[in-house]
Amino acid sequence: MANEMLDHAVRTLRDSGVRMTPQRHAILEYLTAEHTHPTADDIYRALEHRFPNMSVATVYNNLRVFREKGIVEEMNYGDASSRFDFVTTRHYHMICEECGKIVDFNYPVLDDVEAVAAHLTGFKVNRHRLEVYGTCPDCQKNVQ
Amino acid sequence: MANEMLDHAVRTLRDSGVRMTPQRHAILEYLTAEHTHPTADDIYRALEHRFPNMSVATVYNNLRVFREKGIVEEMNYGDASSRFDFVTTRHYHMICEECGKIVDFNYPVLDDVEAVAAHLTGFKVNRHRLEVYGTCPDCQKNVQ
DNA sequence: TAGACTATTTATAAAGATTACAATTTGAGA
DNA sequence: TCTCAAATTGTAATCTTTATAAATAGTCTA
Secondary structure, eight states: OHHHHHHHHHHHHHHTTOOOOHHHHHHHHHHHHOOSOOBHHHHHHHHTTTOTTOOHHHHHHHHHHHHHTTSEEEEEOTTSOEEEEEOOSOOEEEEETTTOOEEEEOOOOOHHHHHHHHHHHOOEEEEEEEEEEEEOHHHHHHHO | OHHHHHHHHHHHHHHTTOOOOHHHHHHHHHHHHOOSOOBHHHHHHHHTTTOTTOOHHHHHHHHHHHHHTTSEEEEEOTTSOEEEEEOOSOOEEEEETTTOOEEEEOOOOOHHHHHHHHHHHOOEEEEEEEEEEEEOHHHHHHHO
16 A cells, blocks of 8 residues: 555656655655654655764755645645645544644535635636534543 | 724734734734735745834744644645635635636535545644645646 | 656755843832 | 833844765766
8 A cells, every 4th residue: 555655756756857765765655664653754764874974954845846846745734844744545634723733624625615715706716625623532631 | 894804813812811012003904904815924025114123034023923823724725825715704714736826716614524534534623625626717827 | 768858955154023031220119 | 190011123143955076986988
């Protein structure tokens, strides 16, 4: 499963002329293996023991490339760092306002919103973003 | 209209023990008068001629207070600065990916999404955020 | 397989947004 | 008016992300 996703991503990148480097491959591996919506720094720290000379800029460069190719989705949560999510099936995010945890949930794609928005504003619509904010089960316990 | 919104905001703040200062009032005035989704820096620059000694920190401090009281909504668009929107009626945002322009549009509130998300994840839901991204009419012209 | 070309990485500096902090000032109730 | 906590100011610091130039390394072609 994780391997299929990885292979597919590698193929997509190669097909559009992006070279495969060990660092790039490792970042993809990490993104397909983890479902933790990591920040750039999370990724950097997870890989620095395998690539002691790797630069933070490399992580950012690659995440930008992946985003441009539709391999990952970038999310800005508040003023903290961006988080990156490997794009698989269409899903939305539930975000805990206490601890920042992000959980995926499935919901039918909101095509209608896009159509209405396009009609009302005259914009050409590319995509949309929906996030639900609340308190996760763990933090609900801690409050009590 | 703008005055009613302003008065209401001032009352809400006073009622929860927030003091009214000239700077604070001016920021509220600006937010209710403009519908441009300004950044903290926009607000700072718009008011510095009236308050030559005002600090940027004051703008940030107040925007945080307003956000905590539900008076304004903070939006992060990419890696640029946050933008702030005076909360009036429930609406969503259409954002141009070329020039960053933000336009409001109305759509029935997505209560169902919140209910489904709560059920699937076990979170206690507070709110949600929906943004549609695309190209505004002006930028569509420029591309051609 | 070697050579060449260009993409990528690295290392570092720089930019930009936001926050922290301590001293000063000020709003509002008694 | 007095008092005290809240707010403001000015500045430094933090943190994320990008820019840049030199070095390195993929991949294509012969």
